[in-house]
Structures are given as structure tokens and as C-alpha cells.
Amino acid sequence: MTTIAVHELVSQLHSRITLEWVAGGQGGQRAIKSTSYDNRNNIVLVGHLNIIHPNRIQVLGKTELDYLEKLGKNSHDDTVNQLFSQELTAMVLITDGLPVPREFRSSADRLGISLLSCQANSQEVINHLQYLLGSVLANTTIIHGVFMDVMGSGVLLTGESGIGKSELALDLISRGHRLIADDAPEFSKIAPDIINGTCPEMLREFLEVRGLGILNVRALFGDSAIKISKYLRLVIDLEVMTDEQLHHVDRLRGAKRNRKILGINVPEVSLPVAPGRNLAIAVETAVRNHILIEKGYDAAEDFINRQNNATQKNSQ
Numbered sequence: 001m002t003t004i005a006v007h008e009l010v011s012q013l014h015s016r017i018t019l020e021w022v023a024g025g026q027g028g029q030r031a032i033k034s035t036s037y038d039n040r041n042n043i044v045l046v047g048h049l050n051i052i053h054p055n056r057i058q059v060l061g062k063t064e065l066d067y068l069e070k071l072g073k074n075s076h077d078d079t080v081n082q083l084f085s086q087e088l089t090a091m092v093l094i095t096d097g098l099p100v101p102r103e104f105r106s107s108a109d110r111l112g113i114s115l116l117s118c119q120a121n122s123q124e125v126i127n128h129l130q131y132l133l134g135s136v137l138a139n140t141t142i143i144h145g146v147f148m149d150v151m152g153s154g155v156l157l158t159g160e161s162g163i164g165k166s167e168l169a170l171d172l173i174s175r176g177h178r179l180i181a182d183d184a185p186e187f188s189k190i191a192p193d194i195i196n197g198t199c200p201e202m203l204r205e206f207l208e209v210r211g212l213g214i215l216n217v218r219a220l221f222g223d224s225a226i227k228i229s230k231y232l233r234l235v236i237d238l239e240v241m242t243d244e245q246l247h248h249v250d251r252l253r254g255a256k257r258n259r260k261i262l263g264i265n266v267p268e269v270s271l272p273v274a275p276g277r278n279l280a281i282a283v284e285t286a287v288r289n290h291i292l293i294e295k296g297y298d299a300a301e302d303f304i305n306r307q308n309n310a311t312q313k314n315s316q
Contacts, residue, residue: 003033023115024108046129054088061095061122095122138188147185149178154230159238166209171280178227182207189262198229235268252300
């Protein structure tokens with residue numbers, strides 16, 4: 001289960017929007033948690049005032065406060081009691097620089113629920129919260145391999161230990177591509193169809209190459225050789241193949257398939273490893289070809305169509 005404490009959430013938001021603690025400071029340790037976070041249930045975690053389907057973070061702007069003011073006393077009191085629910089609410093946030101009702105302050109202090117305010121409008125606040133929670137509470141996994149930024153695409157190099165992933169990464173870096181993570185890249189599902197890859201802080205900038213040991217890529221090649229994160233677009237699996245296996249590879253389309261990562265199908269290409277083969281060029285070409293396919297052009301389909309057209313002309 002992934003969690004983030006309210007005080008940590010507020011701290012991480014500080015660079016984007018300035019939040020001011022109004023009351024309920026003791027509620028800063030309350031945890032916002034999710035077991036299967038994705039963009040489909042953002043509203044369960046954060047949103048405008050919602051009593052029927054309470055959000056963990058309740059955001060109130062002018063519209064919501066005006067609505068509360070128009071309620072009769074009993075309905076108003078019931079709504080405020082539900083708003084400050086110890087079981088359901090982790091934080092209440094007043095936006096647009098609006099004055100905070102006195103009863104909100106007393107309820108927050110009495111129940112230990114964080115009450116904050118800010119000058120930003122409510123939709124801007126919700127957007128920032130959803131983006132941050134999407135990153136922090138996303139489903140994550142670690143996959144053994146080297147994660148690279150190749151021509152603007154996030155490419156994961158996989159294969160058996162010792163097959164040459166790090167040497168290939170070093171070759172790609174020397175050709176102007178960028179290292180994101182070696183050995184243990186961490187991937188997070190931040191949207192229904194998007195996986196973001198990054199590097200654990202301890203391993204950032206380092207690459208282990210057999211015979212050379214641990215290398216600091218930033219120190220060797222400069223800041224431009226490092227990328228902090230990238231969306232995963234393609235997996236390239238390095239594989240030593242027998243003659244029989246090579247014989248069964250589709251000569252038109254190559255060894256392509258989908259690999260399911262965090263419930264998302266990611267295109268995967270198998271590259272045979274053999275002495276004298278320039279894998280860096282092969283990886284660059286695989287990425288270029290994947291980009292063309294994403295844009296709607298498939299060389300194999302084009303070749304088949306040409307053959308069919310030529311056959312039809314010869315038969316006439």
C-alpha cells in the first residue's frame with residue numbers, strides 16, 4: 001500500500017502553490033493512501049466539496065462556501081460534520097484567498113484534521129494535487145535493465161546478466177543519447193496508458209560496466225548525458241539466439257511482441273546478440289522504426305503491398 005502524509009504532501013506542493021496552515025496542525029501525520037491508484041479514481045482522493053462520495057482531500061472555493069451558507073442551520077451543521085470526518089477526510093483546503101469560517105477552525109483543531117488555505121483558484125489547486133498524487137501513489141515496479149532516452153523515446157534495455165546491456169548503454173551515451181537508470185529502473189503507472197520510468201536516487205548518474213567498474217556518467221560525459229525520467233515507449237530485449245531460433249524469426253516484421261508492464265501493453269523487440277554486430281545502430285534503428293509505426297507507417301506492410309501490386313501487374 002502506497003501512502004503519503006499530509007505534511008509531506010503540503011511540503012512537496014510548496015514549490016507550485018503556497019499553502020498556509022490555518023488549523024488542525026496535529027493532523028499533518030494523517031496518511032493519504034491508495035492500493036491501486038490510477039487516474040480513474042483521482043476524484044476519490046481529491047476534488048471539490050463532495051459529501052455523497054467524500055474525497056480524502058476536500059477543496060472548497062467560493063461556490064462551495066456559498067452553497068454552505070445557503071443551507072438551513074441543521075443541514076449546514078450536518079454537512080460541516082460530514083466534511084470534517086475523521087474516518088474519511090485527511091485535509092480540507094480553502095482556495096481563492098477566501099476567509100476561513102470560524103467553525104471550520106474549531107472542528108479542525110478538535111478532530112485533528114488539517115485545514116489549509118491558499119490564494120490559487122480551486123481548479124488550479126486540484127490539478128496540482130492530482131498530478132502530485134498521481135506520481136506519488138502510482139503503482140510501481142522495478143525491472144532489471146538499463147533505461148535510456150534514445151531520440152526522445154524512453155527505451156528499456158533488458159536481457160540476461162552479462163549479455164552487454166551496460167556496454168550498449170555506454171555506446172549509446174557516446175552517440176549522444178541519455179542515461180536514465182542502470183540496473184534497477186523504477187516504473188510507475190501515472191495514467192491508464194502511461195508508464196513513467198525513473199532512477200532510485202542512490203543509483204542516479206551511475207553505470208556499472210564490467211571491467212571498468214562503476215562510472216559516473218555525468219562526470220564523464222556532462223549534464224546532457226543524464227535524464228531524470230521518461231515515459232516508457234519501447235522495450236528492447238537482448239538475446240543470444242541459436243541458428244534455429246534465428247531461422248524462426250519473422251524476416252518481414254522481426255521479433256516483435258507486447259510486454260505487459262503494470263497492466264499496460266508495451267511494444268517489445270528482441271535483438272539477437274552476435275560478435276561484430278553493431279547493437280547501438282540496431283537500437284537506434286529499432287527506435288526510429290517504432291516512431292514511424294506510431295505515426296502510421298509500417299515498412300513491412302508497405303513491402304507486402306508493393307509485392308501484391310507487382311504480382312497483380314504481372315498477371316494482367
